[in-house]
Amino acid sequence: MTASVSTRGMKCACFTDEEREEMYIESLTYYNSLNWNDKQVIIFVENSGWDLDRIKSSIAPCRNLEIEYISLPPDLFDISKGKGYNELLLINNAIEKSDNIKRACGFIKATGRYPIYNIQYFMQRMNRFIIEKGGELYIDIKDHKLYDWLHLGWCGHSASVVLFAVTTGFYKEKIGCRYSELNDYEGNLLEGLMFDVVKANVKERRISTRFPREYHPGGLEGSNIDAVSFSKKHDSFKGKAKRFVGNFIRIFLPFFKF
Numbered sequence: 512m513t514a515s516v517s518t519r520g521m522k523c524a525c526f527t528d529e530e531r532e533e534m535y536i537e538s539l540t541y542y543n544s545l546n547w548n549d550k551q552v553i554i555f556v557e558n559s560g561w562d563l564d565r566i567k568s569s570i571a572p573c574r575n576l577e578i579e580y581i582s583l584p585p586d587l588f589d590i591s592k593g594k595g596y597n598e599l600l601l602i603n604n605a606i607e608k609s610d611n612i613k614r615a616c617g618f619i620k621a622t623g624r625y626p627i628y629n630i631q632y633f634m635q636r637m638n639r640f641i642i643e644k645g646g647e648l649y650i651d652i653k654d655h656k657l658y659d660w661l662h663l664g665w666c667g668h669s670a671s672v673v674l675f676a677v678t679t680g681f682y683k684e685k686i687g688c689r690y691s692e693l694n695d696y697e698g699n700l701l702e703g704l705m706f707d708v709v710k711a712n713v714k715e716r717r718i719s720t721r722f723p724r725e726y727h728p729g730g731l732e733g734s735n736i737d738a739v740s741f742s743k744k745h746d747s748f749k750g751k752a753k754r755f756v757g758n759f760i761r762i763f764l765p766f767f768k769f
Contacts, residue, residue: 512538512553512623513598516561521590522696525733532561534624534730536569539578541626541729547575554612555623556605558597560585581608593695595704598672603687606679617641617678625730625745627674633726637676640719650675651722652709654768667769670705674726685712721768725757 516532518524526534535555542553555578557563563580570578583604588597602620606612619637621627640646651671658665677686685708693699709720728745742749760769 512555512621513601514555514557514623515559515597515601516557516563516566517559519559519585519590521593523593526731528561531624532566536566537730538623538626539566539570541628542630543570543573543576543578545576545631547573550575550577552577552579552611554579554581554605554609554618556581556583556601556609558583558585558588558601558604577611579609579611581605583608591696592693595672595695595699595701596690596693598701599687599690599693602682603690606683606687612679615679617676617682619676620672620674622673624733625728628727628729629724630674630726632724633674633722636723641676641678644717646717646719647678647681648675648709648712648716648718649677650705650709650718650720651726652706652720652768654706654720657769666703668706669700669702670709671726672701672705673728675705681716721761721765723761725754725761727754 512535514535515521516535517528518526518531539553539555553576555563555566557580560582563582567580581604583601587604588600590597606618612618619634621630627633637649640649651674653667653669653671655667658667686705689704689708693701693704709718712718713720730745732743732745742753744750757769760767
């Protein structure tokens with residue numbers, strides 16, 4: 512789980528530090544409440560220098576869930592380049608510091624500020640693809656020309672970076688080393704970089720590019736987008752309708768990566 516409790520004045524960041532802290536507590540509390548049949552480990556990595564004592568004390572011990580907390584010094588990060596640059600840098604540091612990641616062949620990355628309610632559904636499929644089938648990257652992309660045909664000016668070619676699974680080797684070779692290319696304020700987004708990684712490697716490497724279902728986030732979206740389909744609250748009527756349409760397309764029109 513990637514986390515930045517304090518935005519440290521980052522441009523376009525949403526919510527107060529206290530609100531964000533509560534959101535991370537709610538996410539961890541939700542994951543802690545799930546019925547885990549096997550031992551699971553969450554690596555909670557925070558990069559703003561925030562005191563994690565309240566977060567730690569808020570999460571009760573769980574029999575099959577271990578939470579490893581990693582607090583990174585904020586002077587490693589450059590808020591002038593936005594979220595994507597710092598998120599990859601955060602993951603790079605987590606790989607170097609976490610013994611749990613070092614022992615594993617890969618990891619599942621999830622945005623920490625809101626829970627993914629159907630996380631177990633995806634974990635089963637991600638583990639099967641990475642561990643049993645020898646896959647290297649399990650991610651969801653949209654890749655269509657509908658917006659181009661309608662001249663809407665929106666991007667129909669990007670990757671979702673809220674949730675994905677990747678082997679540590681593939682991440683180091685193809686993703687983490689490119690963090691310096693990112694700058695949100697110059698339009699160089701992590702979503703675009705991950706899309707480029709997929710398109711450049713999908714023919715030679717074992718990559719799954721489409722989730723069979725929509726992931727179901729809780730809480731509030733961390734950005735503000737001027738789009739008809741955008742909903743700040745993930746579980747609003749508009750948010751639910753968007754997931755319903757998305758799941759319909761995934762089931763009945765799987766070739767349409769919308």
